[in-house]
Amino acid sequence: MIPLAGLLVGVALGLFLHPDVPLWLQPYLPIAVIAALDAVFGAVRAVMDGIFSDKVFVVSFLSNVVVAALIVFLGDQLGVGSQLSTGVVVVLGVRIFSNVAAIRRHLFSA
Amino acid sequence: MTERHEGERRPDQSMTLLTSMFERPLDPGYEAHAKARERRGLPGSTGTRTVLTVIMAVLIGLMFATSALALRQPDGSSEARERLIERIREHEAIADARSQEIRRMQEEITAIQSRNLGEGSGRVQELQRLKVVTGSQAVTGPGLVITMDDGGPEAAAACIPNGYSDGCHRVKAADLQKVTNHLWKAGAEAIAINGHRLTAQSSIRVAGQALTVNFRPLKRPYVISVIGDPDALTAEITDGKAGALLVAFKNLYGVTFDISAVDEVAVPGAVAGSLREAEVIRDDGTTETTSTVSENAP
Numbered sequence: 001m002i003p004l005a006g007l008l009v010g011v012a013l014g015l016f017l018h019p020d021v022p023l024w025l026q027p028y029l030p031i032a033v034i035a036a037l038d039a040v041f042g043a044v045r046a047v048m049d050g051i052f053s054d055k056v057f058v059v060s061f062l063s064n065v066v067v068a069a070l071i072v073f074l075g076d077q078l079g080v081g082s083q084l085s086t087g088v089v090v091v092l093g094v095r096i097f098s099n100v101a102a103i104r105r106h107l108f109s110a
Numbered sequence: 111m112t113e114r115h116e117g118e119r120r121p122d123q124s125m126t127l128l129t130s131m132f133e134r135p136l137d138p139g140y141e142a143h144a145k146a147r148e149r150r151g152l153p154g155s156t157g158t159r160t161v162l163t164v165i166m167a168v169l170i171g172l173m174f175a176t177s178a179l180a181l182r183q184p185d186g187s188s189e190a191r192e193r194l195i196e197r198i199r200e201h202e203a204i205a206d207a208r209s210q211e212i213r214r215m216q217e218e219i220t221a222i223q224s225r226n227l228g229e230g231s232g233r234v235q236e237l238q239r240l241k242v243v244t245g246s247q248a249v250t251g252p253g254l255v256i257t258m259d260d261g262g263p264e265a266a267a268a269c270i271p272n273g274y275s276d277g278c279h280r281v282k283a284a285d286l287q288k289v290t291n292h293l294w295k296a297g298a299e300a301i302a303i304n305g306h307r308l309t310a311q312s313s314i315r316v317a318g319q320a321l322t323v324n325f326r327p328l329k330r331p332y333v334i335s336v337i338g339d340p341d342a343l344t345a346e347i348t349d350g351k352a353g354a355l356l357v358a359f360k361n362l363y364g365v366t367f368d369i370s371a372v373d374e375v376a377v378p379g380a381v382a383g384s385l386r387e388a389e390v391i392r393d394d395g396t397t398e399t400t401s402t403v404s405e406n407a408p
Contacts, residue, residue, distance in 0.1 A: 003158050003167040010171020014179070019172075021180040029177045036170055042137050049136075051144035052155040054162040060137040061166065098132060 027076070028069040031085055035064035038092045041099040048106040068092070205326070209381045216246065216379065241379075242300065245309035248379040249300045251337040254347060255375055256289070257368040258356075259331035265364025278363045281332055283316040285359060286323075289352050290314070290334065296346035298338040300377040304328045307380040324380070335375045344371055 021029065039061035046052040068088055075084030122129060144155065227233045241247035261279030269278040290301050290308060301308045306323040308314075313324060320327040336343055347353045347369055359365040 001158075003163050006164040006167030007171040010168035010173075011175045012171075013168070014172040014175020018179060019176050021176060026180060029181055033174065033177045033181075036173060039137075040170060042140075045136055046140040047155065047158055049140075050155050051140045052158060053140060053143040053147070054158075054160045054166075056137060056139040056143050058162060058166055060139060061170070094132065099136060102136075 028072050031068040031072050031088060032065045034089055034092045035068035038095050039064045041096050045099040045102045048103055212381050245307045245380045249337055250374055250376045252340045252373050253337035253375045254343050255370050255372055256334040257331050259366045261364025261366060281365055283314050283321050287314050288355055292346060292352035293336050296350060297342045298336045300337040302335045302377040304333055305378055307378055309380045335377050337375055337377050340371050
């Protein structure tokens, strides 16, 4: 519950402060957000499974975001930007769905 | 899943990427860390109330909000248009500030001129008269204010059915030219449109859909300030050619106009005059012509 409150505080801060994203960072934002979502849902599932570890959460979140951004950057340099990011988005989406399904099973035993 | 012997390959070995994606969506680090902690005798989970977790949660919330704000901005033509409008406004502000500066300098020059030409000599009066006529001097006096504006949506919709081209309800540059020409003929002494003084070198043109006077774009409605004999001007505007034109515009195209005679209307001076020649008068009265300085007309 406390991390949830922290999340809401962070969202409120972001809406209030309205930080400006530098222009060179903007292409990496969408994929970074999806990678962050994947890490968050993974963490929620780990909590439900009883094996949550904050260090692993931090590491998985940071590595997800950095690797996703790197893949987008590499794809842009190679000229296959949209195809690579599509692949990344598909994989992350599948992982999000699987984690959410596991969470659902925990919550509703269904 | 069927049991496997050590070393025997799964039949779907080549699909490990997809299978691992589907079967192990959770970072294996969690399991490994949990097992290590259990071996050390600690509970498997560190719990969610650690400082690190809360800090991460705040940062993630911040990231979501920031990216939502950054990515949700409407992109494409509307944002480009907004930015263009902003730049236009900025440059217009700069142009207005510079016009103010030029007017201030012109006043300074006038003061210096009257000092040096000597009060009461015919030259100062002659200079004033010429300035009013050419339009570099601001003037106030009785006259008319004519406001013209485009017709409304009904007028716009009636253009094509009536056989006119699309957009007939809009005031055209030619309309302003004709009306002001007739006003000059009727004895106007000074005319300004939306605060831009008409001089002998003024242009009334159209750029895209905006009318421009002296190459400055005008915003609707178009206010024509005229200084002159109010009776002569009113006669021209009601019975004369200018009046007939305005009425015709209204009846045929739906262009609206409004006329009011005022006791005092202020018409500003033209901002940029072009200096063509300058002569230096030496102390002994002889003159020395400097090179001609010519700039663009206003």
